[in-house]
Amino acid sequence: MPFTRIMVQTGRSEEELKIISDTLHQTLVDEFNVPPEDRFQVIDEYPEGRLIYDETYLSGKRTSNYILFLITAGKPRDKGMKARFYQVLSQRISEKTGISQDDVMVVIQFTNPDDWSFSGGNLYTIQEALDKGN
Numbered sequence: 317m318p319f320t321r322i323m324v325q326t327g328r329s330e331e332e333l334k335i336i337s338d339t340l341h342q343t344l345v346d347e348f349n350v351p352p353e354d355r356f357q358v359i360d361e362y363p364e365g366r367l368i369y370d371e372t373y374l375s376g377k378r379t380s381n382y383i384l385f386l387i388t389a390g391k392p393r394d395k396g397m398k399a400r401f402y403q404v405l406s407q408r409i410s411e412k413t414g415i416s417q418d419d420v421m422v423v424i425q426f427t428n429p430d431d432w433s434f435s436g437g438n439l440y441t442i443q444e445a446l447d448k449g450n
Contacts, residue, residue, distance in 0.1 A: 319356045323384040326361045347401040376418035385422045
């Protein structure tokens, strides 16, 4: 049940944003044990100067193509799964868009099931997910 904010600088085409969104989702399904129908994303676009980042901190060289994925997930994953997810996502983004892997940053935050309400003001529980087959 991840929710992701995808943060980019303005100026990308709708086609490129769709590729980024679709690539993220497919990688979550393939590498992060997310059901295919579990897709919740927001794309935030910022004018130049409003998405602030260091060009070289713990990276090669970041450019205006920089993408920040902020993923909030309800189920912890082990270190190996997270490492594989980061690697596959940045590689796929690069292959599909030409964006350098140095421009892909991912931050994952984990929450408890009761930190979510999917609809109707109902507190999410593991039992609810089991009852619904998720």
